[in-house]
Amino acid sequence: MARLTGYLSRRGGLHPKEATGLRKATSLLFDQQSRAEACRWMNAQGYRTTHGNEWAPEVLVRVLSNPRMAGLDDEGEPIEGFGETVLTPDEYRRLLALFAEQAEQQPPAREAFDYLLTEGLSECGLCEWNMVGTRVSSGGDPTYRCPPPRAGQASCGRVRINADRLEDSVGEEVLAELLRPGTQERLVHLLADLRAEAEQLRAHAEGAEQRFAELRKMRDVLVPSAYEAAEKATRQDMRDARSRLRYLEQLVDVPIADVWDLAAWWKSAPRKWQRALVGVLIVKVRVLASGRGRHRDPSARLRIDWR
Incomplete structure (x- = not known):
């Protein structure tokens, strides 16, 4: 399983450069910048995912929504001995609240259209x-x-x-x-x-x-x-x-x-x-x-x- 961006391994150990990029992206989100704008900034600065790909909004949200960003387990409890974290627990909870609020504001997804004349027709x-x-x-x-x-x-x-x-x-x-x-x-x-x-x-x-x-x-x-x-x-x-x-x-x-x-x-x-x-x-x-x-x-x- 790939390591989580921002850390040297799944057991912790901060990756300073990646952590810096994620923290700046979080600041941009808190400043009402869109996810796409945060990703554009990260890509322009040379930040990449652990797979070496450019950042996309859905990937950024998925990474920042991982509780290990704040050194927490899946139950929201601190992981003993995890060490320095990318985000503080308070920042992590604020991000989750922001993502939830944005999800409520999104219009319902439109039903996919079944095209008649694709596939070379x-x-x-x-x-x-x-x-x-x-x-x-x-x-x-x-x-x-x-x-x-x-x-x-x-x-x-x-x-x-x-x-x-x-x-x-x-x-x-x-x-x-x-x-x-x-x-x-x-x-x-x-x-x-x-x-x-x-x-x-x-x-x-x-x-x-x-x-x-x-x-x-x-x-x-x-x-x-x-x-x-x-x-x-x-x-x-x-x-x-x-x-x-x-x-x-x-x-x-x-x-x-x-x-x-x-x-x-x-x-x-x-x-x-x-x-x-x-x-x-x-x-x-x-x-x-x-x-x-x-x-x-x-x-x-x-x-x-x-x-």
Whole structure:
């Protein structure tokens, strides 16, 4: 078990530098500074957790809420021979009272939104990066967005759409598709194709150990750089195959074999099965940029690639 920040071990022994940082952070909290501001100060000063990570608000609260910060046991009694402490018992109790007061002032957490078109079902129409579900703020409406670019990620971050506008529009298109004559038969064929692909991927994954064994036999024949490249490519191939297999396994068991009114089924189906049916019918939903107000109808921003 990792030692507690501020001490040399769980039995005590003050860590002077870490204790100084925690005491200053406590002072900032008592001065009505936010937890995030206290963490920013600690990180800017070079203070780190025992794992070497930067401080985050929830980590700071967890550490300062440990009774050993004041040399107390889990019952709140002084630990005999613990030695010098980061906080005094009075400071520790004041901190707990402050955290409790702040918790009461926090608005109740919003229920997590169950997005219909994540996991690669929707993509940015500008950069073709997968859209992600998010909220602009804790009180904001659920939205889909292209994530901002960062190192190793070529997303553009320029496309965003409210979840209800995107999902309602796609739902209307799916309903229209389900009402077409022959849709039931087409779904049967699509599911058969997806099940066949899943079986191929399953067999491919099960043969991974044999392929790696054959590759290891070539270690002495290939130059090191070629062997490393082949091993890397093989591992990436297995990751891709297993990821695709997990996705297909969510689709192929969608319970529509005995359903004759697909439109009625869609309207009452749990989100899990709606998402699965969308994955069977649709390869990708491409979301275009808003066009600075030109696309008042959200369906005008969508390009659906049907399977």
